Amino acid sequence: MRVRAALTALVTVVAGVVLVAGSASAAPLLSDDFADGDAAGWSTSGGSWSVSGGAYRQSGLSSDARARVGSAAWTDYTVRARVTPAAFNGANRFVAVVARAQSATSYYYVALRSTNAVELKRLVNGTATTLDTAPLTVTVGQSYVVTLTVAGSRLSAAVDGAELVSASDTRFTAGQAGVATYYAGAAFDDVVVETVGSAPPTPTVPPTEPPPAGAADGFASVAALGLSGTTGGAGGPTVTVDTTAELLDAIDTTGPMTIQVSGRITISSKQGVRPNKTIVGIGAAPTIAGGGFDFYRSSNVIVRNLTFVGAEDDAVNVGQESHHIWIDHNTFVAPVDGSIDIVRGADYVTVSWNHFAATDKSMLVSHSDGAASSDVGHLRVTIHHNFFDRSRQRHPRVRFGEPVHVYNNYFLDNELYGVASTMNGGVLVEGNYFSGVPFPCFSAGGYADSGPGRLVQRANVFVDSGPCEVAGTVVEPRTYYPYTLDSAATVPARVTAGAGAGKL
Template sequence: MTELQDHGKARHRRKKTTLQAGVPLALAAAGVMAYGTAFGVFGENVLPKAAAATVPAWADDTADGFASVHALGQQGTYGGRGGKTVTVRTLADLEKYATAREPYVIVVAATIPMNPKGKEIKVASDKTIVGAGTSGHIVGGGFFLGQGVHNVIIRNLTIRDSYQGIWNDKEHDWDAIQMDGAHHVWIDHNDLRHMADGLIDSRKDTTYVTVSWNRLSQNNKTFGIGWTENATADLTIHHNWFRETEQRNPSTDNVAHAHLYNNYLQDEPGTDITSSYGNYARGRTRMVLENSYFEGVDNPVIKDATAGLVQRGNVFTRTSGRNESGGTAFDPKAYYDYRLDNAADVPALLRSGAGPQRSIGTMASAKTAAAAQSTLTVAKDGSGRYKSVQKAVDAVPAGNTSRVVIRIAPGTYRETVKVPANKPHITFEGTGRSRKDTVIVEGRAAGMAKPDGSGTYGTGGSATVAVEADDFHARNLTISNDFDEAKHRHLNGHQAVALRTAADRIRLDALIISGDQDTLLLDTAGKDRTGRVYLTNSYVVGNTDFVFGRATAVIDRSVLSLKKRWDGTSAGYVTAPSTPAGRKGFLITRTTVDGDVSARSFHLGRPWHAGGDASLDPQTTVRDSILGAAVKAAPWTDMGGFSWKHDRFAEYHNDGPGAGAAGGDRPHLTDAQAAAQETADWFGDWKPTGG
């Protein structure tokens, strides 16, 4: 088989949106800041279209990488799109539709045991097989894609447990997914583990394959590619988490173009499984290996003398043995476009984003779909559907998969609001002419006793608005905590949060977030969880640690407004990051830091090692911003016995009376360092929009 000449540009698996920063902020001007909500969307060109009213967003997803390339008469990989969508809960139904000649989108909504054990369903072309949220499990067998089978998506499934008790099993060829001579296959967001043979076998010139965002674990021979004398196969392998897998992670034998990037290979010490090797380029393989993270892996990268392997940007932690590269490979961008995440961010990205996702494969009921597509209204005077914001949140169905916009009429809503973790895709939108017109406010503080006698609120519990659900948006309103410090000066615990976020992909635009101590808590759902926040065109008001937490957050084109303390003194700290090691912390860019306070009275930040945790690595970068005279000449300071100099605090290209030259008490980024600390570097695969 000769090398094909009709490689084309990729069609990407998700509709892309431009990074919407809003209308530039006129920093010196008073009044309301404008905000934008325009989107730029790439069309899908000739791919079959789904009916927008009946098919959820995930059904429009198409592959990226080599699976997106137009070749062999196939225009990218889009699976069963355009065919009927069916939901299956039995082996008989799954096999019926997977082997049919017609295109189908097959939603697996139950645990399906294979009978006999080791059975591999022979999937036909033009199929999407997708798990419904996290409920689709295939137990004891898997799928087989034979010669010429093409345009297949296997997605969001857990395929597991055909293991027969023999570690190096030579008798049971029972894989999760085996492909012999197939092409245009996308394997995405699956959990593959504990099989008798391979988790993925790509054999006999199988080509135009993308394997992305999967968890592969508890296996010996994990992911093998080859079983051919030809060097014609093209595969993209990105954002996969290989954990406790001994060999073939993957092994690529005679692969013409193997592009591996942003994968996480992890071997934890003290377990029963020890890695033999990581990525392996065999035979005449040409491999490009970029921005992957290897942790505890023996022989992390190896190659044959005949293979070409180009490495760049990879991170190796606690690895030993062979780590090789050499020869020539290829330029992946000659075949498709792609964007690299920073290697240091990969473990956190994949812990939260790899494997089955609740938002994929779910088919909302008519009632849920109607609620999800509607706009809910809130008005104090009863002219809306609800009189309180919390009542509107309560009305959103749990597990919602489409955006719900809660439009809040002008007025002051004295209440606390919680958006629980099982209600993603909610937007709060004030409908007034100004963000000042719509106000959500309460006055709790950390040291206040709860009415039920169960103790005090604590810092997190003091929040006026608490967001625990992913993909939350808010715009054109004020969120405030008006706790009266002077009145409660003897209270033990003056922390009073206006807004707390503890979720991922939070978009905040054109807001006023107002308080005194601990105004804006940017947190995550857990220390090992990702929490990304993009705040634009907004005012954040406070005095002590008033932007704090462990989230990965960008504050862009905004005003950090400094205020005096309750007793009239001017002294404070803008940020108190508690960033976990290996993560991004706070990036403040194109923003003004100033207020009606004394000159040289405020620090830009200090390191919060929450609970005395020395493993944390707090980060604040302030760049391309205007610093008022209130900012101290030595803008960083210690906290709780931890020195800011041991963590990550820096400036770059700031201006204004509070700016200053680089020095021992005022580190500045180099141009090269600044190039890696821009907004896009903070967010990885997330492209925040005005939404």
């Protein structure tokens, strides 16, 4: 039996994968992955409970059903489980995780409702009171990592790593943990109970306060390679350009400069940009047409608030050991090749809040399977809050780079695939929303002719999408920089409202 009163390792459930780390500051109380085929130590009330396929399943659909475990003396703790709704018998049904259970009819619980909501509730002698609620898409057959924390009078619940509901209540101070359904079938797995206070391992680089609004974040903010982050043209003059000649002269100027692009400027192919530049669109519809920007051993450059249309090659190419490049709030339309390439030993790049409007090859990280000599140990890239809007592929396609942090992006109807990690790349896919994506992630099997990569996924939402293929482990981005993860459920609204040119 895998229920244990004490553990020597902290077990963390992330998007259906059980990860075991070193001992933490708080004592784990219980862990059950049901891999031994039984549910010894659990007591049930109502429903039809069984263990099969490595999960604890409740298949009855005609009543309430509850299963409890642990000690009535447990006080402040977190209970976490991987919850997969199997069926809802009618409207407004739910599956739930339970804490501080006094009996089969008195406890706190967090419910995933068929009405697309998450609710934090108190049940007293069978009478329920809602303490807090939030919207959440709840899909039959999709797994959710549901966490309920009870600490003193504070109650909080998270889904896929993002806290969604919280409240203060003093009715119950101690009790068992458990799971429950209401006229619904479900599978419960990887149940972990641990005392409040546990934390992930301390990063090798202590986190700092998040950057102020308008400043680079992610890898572009990291102090490395002689720079304290990415500041672009700060400290230099500001010029406004509205002709091809003015733009090309400005980006070829030595020294810091802020270049304000006004109107539509047509350029050919990819034009080189020297270090220490901010290139930012101003006014109505600032556009770069026909060509794009090329970074060759360049650094400390910001590209913001521009629409790139019809680039005859790549719209933005970050290459040849360029570093500290921030590509933010741009729109990419119909490039002949890629929207953004990050290749040939480039490093410390952030791609944020961009709109890829029905592009084909959206983003490439490393250009070739034969580029190990230039790319291994480089290509650290952050990709967040981008709208991959019916774009076909490469969101991104990665070789060698680690970590490539893909978080809080909105993937909509991507025809070929979402993210591909190949050639031993290390990619963390976190807190994204995938809708209508047949292949959200490739990794273990490689992609096309490229060998396998490593990919960890957690806290993502998949709607009308296939599974995300995972493999191996990946260096945590938090060892380099701090960040705040939005709930994946909020990503479509937030990203569509804020991503792209004209939305600074």
